[in-house]
Amino acid sequence: MTVSVSVPASDRFDWLFRGVSEIFPHQPSSSDPAENIAQRLAQTDRPLRVKLGIDPTGADIHLGHSIPLRKLRSFQDAGHTAVLIIGDFTARIGDPTGKSEVRKQLTPEQVTDNALAYLDLVRPILDFETPGRLEVRYNSEWLSKLDLGQTLELLSTMTVGQMLAKEGFALRYEKETPIFIHEFLYPLMQGYDSVAVRADVELGGTDQKFNLVVGRDLQRHFGLTPQFGLLMPILLGTDGVQKMSKSLNNYVGLGEDALSMYSKLEKTPDSIIKDYFTLLTDLELARLPENPREAQKLLALTVTSQYHGTERAIQAQADAIALITKPGQNAGGDSIPEFSLAAVTFPARIFQILSASGLCTGSNDAKRQIQGGAVRLDGESISDIELTYNDAAELVGKVLQVGKKRFKKLIE
Numbered sequence: 001m002t003v004s005v006s007v008p009a010s011d012r013f014d015w016l017f018r019g020v021s022e023i024f025p026h027q028p029s030s031s032d033p034a035e036n037i038a039q040r041l042a043q044t045d046r047p048l049r050v051k052l053g054i055d056p057t058g059a060d061i062h063l064g065h066s067i068p069l070r071k072l073r074s075f076q077d078a079g080h081t082a083v084l085i086i087g088d089f090t091a092r093i094g095d096p097t098g099k100s101e102v103r104k105q106l107t108p109e110q111v112t113d114n115a116l117a118y119l120d121l122v123r124p125i126l127d128f129e130t131p132g133r134l135e136v137r138y139n140s141e142w143l144s145k146l147d148l149g150q151t152l153e154l155l156s157t158m159t160v161g162q163m164l165a166k167e168g169f170a171l172r173y174e175k176e177t178p179i180f181i182h183e184f185l186y187p188l189m190q191g192y193d194s195v196a197v198r199a200d201v202e203l204g205g206t207d208q209k210f211n212l213v214v215g216r217d218l219q220r221h222f223g224l225t226p227q228f229g230l231l232m233p234i235l236l237g238t239d240g241v242q243k244m245s246k247s248l249n250n251y252v253g254l255g256e257d258a259l260s261m262y263s264k265l266e267k268t269p270d271s272i273i274k275d276y277f278t279l280l281t282d283l284e285l286a287r288l289p290e291n292p293r294e295a296q297k298l299l300a301l302t303v304t305s306q307y308h309g310t311e312r313a314i315q316a317q318a319d320a321i322a323l324i325t326k327p328g329q330n331a332g333g334d335s336i337p338e339f340s341l342a343a344v345t346f347p348a349r350i351f352q353i354l355s356a357s358g359l360c361t362g363s364n365d366a367k368r369q370i371q372g373g374a375v376r377l378d379g380e381s382i383s384d385i386e387l388t389y390n391d392a393a394e395l396v397g398k399v400l401q402v403g404k405k406r407f408k409k410l411i412e
Contacts, residue, residue: 013038015074019067019278021206022231024213037201037228041078047132050075051199051227053139053190055087056114057106061121062251063303064235064244067279068203069125071232075201076133082126083197086115089140090193093186121254124307135197142196143189154188157221158214163187166210191215194227201228235279240269249361257337258308258316260406265300266320267404273299281306323399323407336399339408341392350375350387353395357410359402369402376401 016038017023025035033040041048052072054065072082091111106114119136127133146154163184164173172179187210194202194215202212212229219226234243237250244251252264268276270292277283277295281302289295297317304313319336339357354366354375367385369375375382378398389395392412401407 013041015078016041018074019071019232020230021233022209022229024209024229024231026228034225037230040200040228047080048075048200049081049083049198050201050203051083051085051194051197052203053085053087053090053193054118055091056111056118057091059114059117060246060253060255061118062244062246062253063280064237064251066125066254067232067235068205069122070280071203071230073126076127076130081132081135083135083137083199084122084126085193085197086118086136086138087190087193088112088115088138089143090186090189093182093189124254137197139189139193139196143192146192151185154185154192154218157218158184158188160184187211187214188218191218195219195222195224198224199227200225201230203230203232205234206231207234233275233279236272236275238264238268240272252303254307258304258312259319259336261307262300262304262313262316263320263323263404263407265303266296266317268296268299276303323401324404336407336409338411339400340411341395342412344392346392347388347390349385350377350382350389351385353389353400354402357400357408359400359406359408374403 023037026037027035030036031039033043050072052068054061072084076082088108088111091114092106092108115138164170166187169179169183171177190211191214193199195218199215199219202215204212209229209231212227212231216226216229236242237244237248238252239248239250242248242250246253252261256264265276273292273295274285274288276299277285277288281299283298283302289298301313301317304316308316323336341353344353344356351360351363351366351370354360354369355363360366360369366375370382370385373381373383377395377400379401392410395410396412398410399407400410
C-alpha cells in the first residue's frame with residue numbers, strides 16, 4: 001500500500017511526495033540539500049538529472065511499470081532532466097531481484113526488439129518533445145567498454161556478505177539454489193549506471209532499494225555526490241490481492257486497446273481504488289466521487305484517456321456499457337478488439353477457439369471458464385465444452401466474451 005512521506009501540506013513540492021513510499025536520505029527538518037530532497041530542488045542552480053532504468057526483458061509493460069515513469073514525468077514538468085536508461089546490457093543478465101532461480105539470458109536481438117517496443121509504450125507518459133527534458137541512454141554505451149581491471153574495481157566495492165544480504169540471494173542461498181557469479185554483477189552494473197550518467201536522483205520500486213543504494217555507494221567511491229533514492233510502491237493487480245503481473249492475469253497493459261483497458265479498470269476493487277487514483281492519475285483525492293461505482297468509472301475513463309485520448313476513452317465507456325446491456329446487437333462498437341477466425345481450423349470446438357483467440361491461456365483454462373459459466377457468445381451463456389462449429393460463417397460478427405473484462409469480436 002502507499003506510504004506517504006511526511007511533509008507540510010503547503011509545501012510547493014507536493015507533486016514530489018505524492019504516492020511515494022520512501023526517499024533516502026531524507027531528514028524533513030534539515031536545511032541541508034544533501035539530506036533533504038526538497039531543499040536540493042529549491043537550491044539547485046541547474047536542472048537535476050533524474051534517472052530511471054528499465055531492463056527490456058519482455059516486449060510489453062503494464063500500469064505497474066507506469067508508476068515510476070509518471071514520477072519521472074513530474075520531474076520533467078518541474079524543469080528537470082529525465083534520464084531514461086534502457087538496460088540493453090544488464091538485460092542480458094536480468095535483474096535477480098525477487099527471483100528464485102537464475103534468469104534466462106537474452107540475445108542482443110531480443111533485447112533490441114523489446115527496447116523499441118518499450119519506448120513506443122512510454123511515449124504517452126514522458127515528454128519526448130521539450131528540448132533538454134529527456135535523455136534516452138543505453139547502458140551498453142559504458143558497460144560494454146569496461147575492461148577486466150575496471151570490472152575488478154567494481155567487484156572490490158562490495159563483499160560477498162553484502163551481496164547475500166540482498167533478499168533474493170539470501171533466500172536462494174538458504175535453499176541451496178545455485179547463485180551464479182554473473183548475477184552478483186547486476187546490482188553493481190546498475191549502480192554504475194548512476195556513475196556514468198551522474199544521476200542526482202534515481203527512481204525505482206520498493207523492491208529496488210538495494211540496487212539504488214549500490215548506486216549511491218559507487219558514486220561516493222568514484223568521487224561524485226551520492227544520488228537521492230526515491231522509491232515508489234508496487235502496484236497491486238486488478239484482483240486487489242497480488243502484485244500486478246501478466247502471469248497472474250491481473251494486469252492492465254499499456255498497449256491494450258481502449259475498451260479492454262477501460263473494462264478492466266472499471267472493476268477496480270474498492271480496497272485499492274484510492275491507491276490507483278494516487279499512483280495512476282493526477283486527480284485530487286478530496287474531489288473523488290463518494291459513490292464507489294462512479295469512482296470506478298472515473299478512474300477507468302481518466303487512465304484510458306491518458307493512453308488513448310479522451311475521445312476514444314469516452315467511446316470505450318459507451319461500448320463497455322453496450323456489451324452488457326445490448327448483447328448480440330453490434331455491442332462494443334468499433335473499439336472492441338477483433339480476432340480473425342482464419343487462425344482457426346474448422347470444424348472447431350469452442351474451447352479451441354477461446355484458446356486461439358487469447359481470451360484463455362490454453363484449452364484447459366478455456367474448459368474451466370466454460371464450466372464456471374464465464375463464457376458468452378453474443379450475450380448467450382455457453383456451458384458445453386464440446387460445442388462444435390463447422391464453419392467460421394457461423395461465428396463471424398459475434399462477440400465472444402470471458403467474464404466481464406475479456407472479449408473479442410470474431411471476424412473472417
